[in-house]
Amino acid sequence: xxxxxxxxxxxxxxxxxxxxxxxxxxxxxxxxxxxxxxxxxxxxxxxxxxxxxxxxxxxxxxxxxxxxxxxxxxxxxxxxxxxxxxxxxxxxxxxxxxxxxxxxxxxxxxxxxxxxxxxxxxxxxxxxxxxxxxxxxxxxxxxxxxxxxxxxxxxxxxxxxxxxxxxxxxxxxxxxxxxxxxxxxxxxxxxxxxxxxxxxxxxxxxxxxxxxxxxxxxxxxxxxxxxxxxxxxxxxxxxxxxxxxxxxxxxxxxxxxxxxxxxxxxxxxxxxxxxxxxxxxxxxxxxxxxxxxxxxxxxxxxxxxxxxxxxxxxxxxxxxxxxxxxxxxxxxxxxxxxxxxxxxxxxxxxxxxxxxxxxxxxxxxxxxxxxxxxxxxxxxxxxxxxxxx
Numbered sequence: 001x002x003x004x005x006x007x008x009x010x011x012x013x014x015x016x017x018x019x020x021x022x023x024x025x026x027x028x029x030x031x032x033x034x035x036x037x038x039x040x041x042x043x044x045x046x047x048x049x050x051x052x053x054x055x056x057x058x059x060x061x062x063x064x065x066x067x068x069x070x071x072x073x074x075x076x077x078x079x080x081x082x083x084x085x086x087x088x089x090x091x092x093x094x095x096x097x098x099x100x101x102x103x104x105x106x107x108x109x110x111x112x113x114x115x116x117x118x119x120x121x122x123x124x125x126x127x128x129x130x131x132x133x134x135x136x137x138x139x140x141x142x143x144x145x146x147x148x149x150x151x152x153x154x155x156x157x158x159x160x161x162x163x164x165x166x167x168x169x170x171x172x173x174x175x176x177x178x179x180x181x182x183x184x185x186x187x188x189x190x191x192x193x194x195x196x197x198x199x200x201x202x203x204x205x206x207x208x209x210x211x212x213x214x215x216x217x218x219x220x221x222x223x224x225x226x227x228x229x230x231x232x233x234x235x236x237x238x239x240x241x242x243x244x245x246x247x248x249x250x251x252x253x254x255x256x257x258x259x260x261x262x263x264x265x266x267x268x269x270x271x272x273x274x275x276x277x278x279x280x281x282x283x284x285x286x287x288x289x290x291x292x293x294x295x296x297x298x299x300x301x302x303x304x305x306x307x308x309x310x311x312x313x314x315x316x317x318x319x320x321x322x323x324x325x326x327x328x329x330x331x332x333x334x335x336x337x338x339x340x341x342x343x344x345x346x347x348x349x350x351x352x353x354x355x356x357x358x359x360x361x362x363x364x365x366x367x368x369x370x371x372x373x374x375x376x377x378x379x380x381x382x383x384x385x386x387x388x389x
Contacts, residue, residue: 008032008047013086017045017093021302024294026144028052028165033096033298036081043081044097046158048090052165061164062090068136069159076127078147078157097155100293102146108290111212111240114247115282120146121206121273123154128202128266131159132195139163139193141201142182143208152286163193180221181214185257188225195265202269203233203254203262210236210243210251232257246276 009032012018016038023031023044034045052058066083079095102120112120124146128138138145139162147155162179184200186192208214215233218224233255237243250272256262263269290296 008089012037013045013089013091014084017043017082017091019045019047021298023298028161033295033302034093036093042096044078044094046092046094048161050088053085053088053090058164059085059090062161065136065159065161065164066092068134069131072127072130072134072136072159074127074130075153076123076125076155077130077159078155080159094157095155096295097147097149097153097157098295098299099147099149099289100295101144101290102148102154103143104290104293105148105288106143106208106212108292112209113242114210114244114280115277115285116287117206117209117247118273118277118282119285119287120154120209121202122270124156125202125266125270125273127156128195128198129268129270130266132198132265132267137163137193137195138198138201139187140179140182141198141205142179143205146205148287148289150289152288154287180218180225181216183225183228184259185228186259189229194259196259196262198266199254199263199269200256200259202266203251206247206254207233207236207251210247211239213239215255228257244276244280246279250276 006022008019008030009021010019016036018035018037019032020035021033023033025031027049029046029048032045032047034043035041036043048062052062063083066080069077070080070083078097080092081095082093084091084093124141128141131138136159138156138159140158141156145156145158147157149155179201182201182204184193184197187197204215216224216227216231218227233251235243235248236251237245237248250269253272254262254269263272
């Protein structure tokens, strides 16, 4: 049985934003590749689920949060260009990040070494800190909401949507389902959230980046969420080898059950992270975008080309096992490192012949040289036999 047709495809919102293709769908919303007809630029259009469109409280909060986020300026934040409601369709128009999500990268590559974790967490914490300074709280920090561009930019998306949904008059069970692994204790216990709640979620995400798993597990989202009321997040170094003590300390402080014992906000946690990276002399690193992502699949389908797939099976990151804290150096198989051809098979990028044709041409030259050598040898033998005998 075919799924129902998406009636939004091909439509235009407010006579300006054309919806071209779906990218992803979640419990609260769907994200589409779109085109701003006025400016002629590609955009991401997030359309909220129809359940929320008729709720006046949600629509007021949705508009307020969108306006507030649109006023934030930081390279670690996905830019919000516009918001509106067209014929009952509530939508956000955002910067299109061509690449994929941190979740998709984790699925491809597995856990990350400390220098790569720093490269991810630095811009994320900078973006969160900028929002915290403006009095905003994300409430849904998780790998799905961290986007990585093909240029290595790392950006946080979906500010304010959870608050708008939570205050609406419809159920927010889907929100709990998506965030159970990252919720702070106060969010689970009382629904409260401030900057330190984002810090807790960031600590859980750093734990996952370093170990490849989340700290708590449960049979249901509710059971998973309630575990953090009674149990502390363990140190990543207790789960995998090679995690410096400085990173253990950052995760442990960020995930303290008492909010007063955590970092104050994103900037405070970022300062601790950069100090640790400096002490460990971690190398700079550019985070690679995932090779396979929902955004790439959508773009490939629109262009009529093959859907991109990863080269071979998922490759896990390799961390250097350390007996004590110290500089972490990139391993030969690094995070997202492209596979390079052997030196003796390299072909210039502008060579119009290609590797197989080049090999054939080289073989022909070898045969020609051997033929010439054999001819000269024959002539020499004849001369010697004729004049020296």
